[in-house]
Amino acid sequence: xxxxxxxxxxxxxxxxxxxxxxxxxxxxxxxxxxxxxxxxxxxxxxxxxxxxxxxxxxxxxxxxxxxxxxxxxxxxxxxxxxxxxxxxxxxxxxxxxxxxxxxxxxxxxxxxxxxxxxxxxxxxxxxxxxxxxxxxxxxxxxxxxxxxxxxxxxxxxxxxxxxxxxxxxxxxxxxxxxxxxxxxxxxxxxxxxxxxxxxxxxxxxxxxxxxxxxxxxxxxxxxxxxxxxxxxxxxxxxxxxxxxxxxxxxxxxxxxxxxxxxxxxxxxxxxxxxxxxxxxxxxxxxxxxxxxxxxxxxxxxxxxxxxxxxxxxxxxxxxxxxxxxxxxxxxxxxxxxxxxxxxxxxxxxxxxxxxxxxxxxxxxxxxxxxxxxxxxxxxxxxxxxxxxxxxxxxxxxxxxxxxxxxxxxxxxxxxxxxxxxxxxxxxxxxxxxxxxxxxxxxxxxxxxxxxxxxxxxxxxxxxxxxxxxxxxxxxxxxxxxxxxxxxxxxxxxxxxxxxxxxxxxxxxxxxxxxxxxxxxxxxxxxxxxxxxxxxxxxxxxxxxxxxxxxxxxxxxxxxxxxxxxxxxxxxxxxxxxxxxxxxxxxxxxxxxxxxxxxxxxxxxxxxxxxxxxxxxxxxxxxxxxxxxxxxxxxxxxxxxxxxxxxxxxxxxxxxxxxxxxxxxxxxxxxxxxxxxxxxxxxxxxxxxxxxxxxxxxxxxxxxxxxxxxxxxxxxxxxxxxxxxxxxxxxxxx
Amino acid sequence: xxxxxxxxxxxxxxxxxxxxxxxxxxxxxxxxxxxxxxxxxxxxxxxxxxxxxxxxxxxxxxxxxxxxxxxxxxxxxxxxxxxxxxxxxxxxxxxxxxxxxxxxxxxxxxxxxxxxxxxxxxxxxxxxxxxxxxxxxxxxxxxxxxxxxxxxxxxxxxxxxxxxxxxxxxxxxxxxxxxxxxxxxxxxxxxxxxxxxxxxxxxxxxxxxxxxxxxxxxxxxxxxxxxxxxxxxxxx
Numbered sequence: 010x011x012x013x014x015x016x017x018x019x020x021x022x023x024x025x026x027x028x029x030x031x032x033x034x035x036x037x038x039x040x041x042x043x044x045x046x047x048x049x050x051x052x053x054x055x056x057x058x059x060x061x062x063x064x065x066x067x068x069x070x071x072x073x074x075x076x077x078x079x080x081x082x083x084x085x086x087x088x089x090x091x092x093x094x095x096x097x098x099x100x101x102x103x104x105x106x107x108x109x110x111x112x113x114x115x116x117x118x119x120x121x122x123x124x125x126x127x128x129x130x131x132x133x134x135x136x137x138x139x140x141x142x143x144x145x146x147x148x149x150x151x152x153x154x155x156x157x158x159x160x161x162x163x164x165x166x167x168x169x170x171x172x173x174x175x176x177x178x179x180x181x182x183x184x185x186x187x188x189x190x191x192x193x194x195x196x197x198x199x200x201x202x203x204x205x206x207x208x209x210x211x212x213x214x215x216x217x218x219x220x221x222x223x224x225x226x227x228x229x230x231x232x233x234x235x236x237x238x239x240x241x242x243x244x245x246x247x248x249x250x251x252x253x254x255x256x257x258x259x260x261x262x263x264x265x266x267x268x269x270x271x272x273x274x275x276x277x278x279x280x281x282x283x284x285x286x287x288x289x290x291x292x293x294x295x296x297x298x299x300x301x302x303x304x305x306x307x308x309x310x311x312x313x314x315x316x317x318x319x320x321x322x323x324x325x326x327x328x329x330x331x332x333x334x335x336x337x338x339x340x341x342x343x344x345x346x347x348x349x350x351x352x353x354x355x356x357x358x359x360x361x362x363x364x365x366x367x368x369x370x371x372x373x374x375x376x377x378x379x380x381x382x383x384x385x386x387x388x389x390x391x392x393x394x395x396x397x398x399x400x401x402x403x404x405x406x407x408x409x410x411x412x413x414x415x416x417x418x419x420x421x422x423x424x425x426x427x428x429x430x431x432x433x434x435x436x437x438x439x440x441x442x443x444x445x446x447x448x449x450x451x452x453x454x455x456x457x458x459x460x461x462x463x464x465x466x467x468x469x470x471x472x473x474x475x476x477x478x479x480x481x482x483x484x485x486x487x488x489x490x491x492x493x494x495x496x497x498x499x500x501x502x503x504x505x506x507x508x509x510x511x512x513x514x515x516x517x518x519x520x521x522x523x524x525x526x527x528x529x530x531x532x533x534x535x536x537x538x539x540x541x542x543x544x545x546x547x548x549x550x551x552x553x554x555x556x557x558x559x560x561x562x563x564x565x566x567x568x569x570x571x572x573x574x575x576x577x578x579x580x581x582x583x584x585x586x587x588x589x590x591x592x593x594x595x596x597x598x599x600x601x602x603x604x605x606x607x608x609x610x611x612x613x614x615x616x617x618x619x620x621x622x623x624x625x626x627x628x629x630x631x632x633x634x635x636x637x638x639x640x641x642x643x644x645x646x647x648x649x650x651x652x653x654x655x656x657x658x659x660x661x662x663x664x665x666x667x668x669x670x671x672x673x674x675x676x677x678x679x680x681x682x683x684x685x686x687x688x689x690x691x692x693x694x695x696x697x698x699x700x701x702x703x704x705x706x707x708x709x710x711x712x713x714x715x716x717x718x719x720x721x722x723x724x725x726x727x728x729x730x731x732x733x734x735x736x737x738x739x740x741x742x
Numbered sequence: 743x744x745x746x747x748x749x750x751x752x753x754x755x756x757x758x759x760x761x762x763x764x765x766x767x768x769x770x771x772x773x774x775x776x777x778x779x780x781x782x783x784x785x786x787x788x789x790x791x792x793x794x795x796x797x798x799x800x801x802x803x804x805x806x807x808x809x810x811x812x813x814x815x816x817x818x819x820x821x822x823x824x825x826x827x828x829x830x831x832x833x834x835x836x837x838x839x840x841x842x843x844x845x846x847x848x849x850x851x852x853x854x855x856x857x858x859x860x861x862x863x864x865x866x867x868x869x870x871x872x873x874x875x876x877x878x879x880x881x882x883x884x885x886x887x888x889x890x891x892x893x894x895x896x897x898x899x900x901x902x903x904x905x906x907x908x909x910x911x912x913x914x915x916x917x918x919x920x921x922x923x924x925x926x927x928x929x930x931x932x933x934x935x936x937x938x939x940x941x942x943x944x945x946x947x948x949x950x951x952x953x954x955x956x957x958x959x960x961x962x963x964x965x966x967x968x969x970x971x972x973x974x975x976x977x978x
Contacts, residue, residue: 043918044781046872050825052854052865059816060824 051086060085067094067543069459069472070108071452072592074162074187074379075099075230076461077108078543081453081477088112088453088477093232094543098466100232106601107586108232113595114451115481119435119668121448122482132436132446137486137494140447145498147401147428153179157399159390161406162187164379165458165471166517170492170510172376177499182399184390185382188412188589188679189660191229192383192692193340197349202362203555205381206463208369209332212240214361216251216328218321219262220277220352221338226261226585226604228336230463238265251328253321255280255313256338257696258580258615258657259650261604270321271652274578274696276311277339278348278565280318281355283307287322291358291558298563310568312652325359332356332365337583341696346689347565357558368552370469372460373524377471379462384693387413388686394422405432405449405488410439411664411677412589414693416638416684432488435594437667448485453477455487456511458518458545471525471545489514518545571654575636575699580657581678582615587661590679594664594671603659606646607714612675615648615657616702624702631707634658636700638683641676644709656702778918781871785849786915793900793911805911810903817884817903818892825870828853873916874907880924881978895936905930927976931969 057064063082070077070091078097082090091111095102124140125132135143148156156178158171162185175183195205211217211224211234224234241250254266257274272280279302285291286299286307308315325331335352342348356366372378387409393399395418402423413419423429423442431443440446449455457474464470489510497504507513518525518539519532525545527535539545583589586598593599600609614632616624626632630645634656643658651657662675685697792813794805811817816824832854841847856864876882891902900911908919920926 041875041877042872043875044779044871044873046875047869048825048872049867049869051827051829052867053829054827059820061816061821062819 069474110595110597115453125446127444155400157182159404164460184386186387193345201353210365211237214332216331219334221256222334222336223260257652278351281351330364345687369464385691402426414682578655579698590661612643613646617653639681818888934966
């Protein structure tokens, strides 16, 4: 079809004539529905409800865990558009594309609408009363140790209720699992600074040196960092900030950097220590630790030229304060903790702690603080499941059957549980394995509170989630409401005053009114003001950072040796839209092009043009990526922004469930990851997998937005044509 | 050669497809007197009883001259006039005992209290059928027209509404009595309308004419202006 002689001009001509034909023949009032369409009025309307006039409510975005506050436009009882809430210090009125797509989570046609009980291969619709009774029956005579609850990151009053519920059994098995959270960096920060997540003042730095932290795309709190980045580029005292990105595969942040340095995968820590050595600013045990990392060796190990190291050192000396970030590309190795520690050490040596890395405010209610976790938690659950420790297991907000490597055998281990309950919005891969599926309200229908992990403002904040509209489906329930109903089974006396989760939430907030800044205020007034703001701000204690500079226990392995059978590193990249794949069923996200490759609706294999030429691969070739634990097939995309010894496949696609917009689009690289873990923290080393690439002989046309570089461009030579194998991004500044 | 063959096939098929689409959607049949279709409503709402003129001889046959905007309260605030909330009907009718047991009012209360056979749940909206509809590519703003004619010029409400909706106060169930075609709209927008009237709201030296031309002020002539004549005013 594409090769046909039917070119663009002809096509437009036909389209034009076709349009005229439609206009001529369609002159009747073709969309008039007099006497046919029903016009539905309100039953009871308040004064502010006027048809065609929007009303705005504040709530909290649930698309990722950054905790941005949202402001939703509601018209005729329907939520139409989400934007950022200006009152939040995190996103200050802005919202990313992922957040905007939240309405498609709410209106998704594939939501679970009724409680489902497994009957063979099928789910049978049951009532909520029966579902609750069934849970009570299955928990009869089961001890606390035999129950497990697996959730995503969780905070606020929902977490309090969940902990109370589990405590009623004496159960301590609440595991939090986030598929792509910075688990290793948290642990390294805890060691270096005394807190897991300090505040990063990108806007106060004159130089940001980021080791694979994609803070503009998906890292920790990207909307907040993007705003800081804007200020950083405008400059401190008129000096425009300089961004240097060190990574093996270009991220969105890397594409925005002044200098992009490609390193051999896994050698980020070596480069950091080499920089400390070259700076010559360290003393004592740090100096002793780094003295072996001379420029020649570092250059040989990392692939970064001596000249570039010199340039970088000169930049670090002339631009203070600077900020060094350790991101997912640095932490994803068996020595990830060491990498992150070396990078944090560089921050300390440069004297950035206290200036661009500072303590964050925290909420003075420890029971509401977020419970975080990463693949280490999942690995321990998986092992315990394998040992048959749990008789009843609950899962909520996670999809480990999709996001755990096949090598972990999570699916098989999960099957060993006697009774599996999934709280779910969609029938995703994990919900399909469950015995009982409980349908949840969407994030725009539910009540809740949450405490963001990354506290961006000077004050701590608790985010309020409130319904923007009525339930779309009569038989979904809020997670808080379900927990309350389950708690009433256990402990009816303590919770009898709360008819629903809303009442509980209101009671709990008003009980602490004084601490939340509502001293002396009327209950109703304070509660309504809080809902209207969408945020509770409170002056929390700011944890100081420990200031010691120490290289204690730092031992980096040598640069990795080549593997003859599996010569390439597999980098599972995190795309700003799809991330870990939990939102893959939102078509806006599927069709908004990847920022770097502009590919839509499908997966791809990024491969360096030189390596591709070596293997005889051209764009669109279906290639097989095979590792020790399976293989995937996807279209090749030649990309100069990647190390020649690495290939990259984006995460998030490749669902085999989760509805019409997710199922069957792309491939899932999670499944072929090797089960190699960081030695210190036990988190999955996501970048440690080695693969080989081979052609399958098929070829497709890659569906993407970009045209050929230096192509026709309407006959004007806007860009000079350069073949991709001639481009060397590491030389460009 | 092939190229032109392919082009013409595409063209012909497009034409055929579009004509078919146009045929398929013209299902609404106009009645002989070229009024809108007779629409059967869930409740036969007597507009004449509510908005009609008072009949002094037989008060039970006449109307109560209720202002249109008492019920269609959104018309002056929003682009759409809206159907009054059910609450509004009940608000009055719960204290009008004399008609409480008539069939139409009994039906009305079924939507509020729920029907005995359980077919209608309590507090469900009445499924009224649309009587006045415009194509989706036309944007008509009630608020602008009401502000212009009722609040600035003090014209009677029933006259202003009646420009497009006809003499609703004599109808039971409303029926479209104007064509509401583009020609209908343009006819009116072409006319010179007075921009001030006795008792009308002072509107200053701006915004009372809608075209690009400021009206010529001539002390001996009444000040008039035309409605907007730009495509984008309605086709947004």
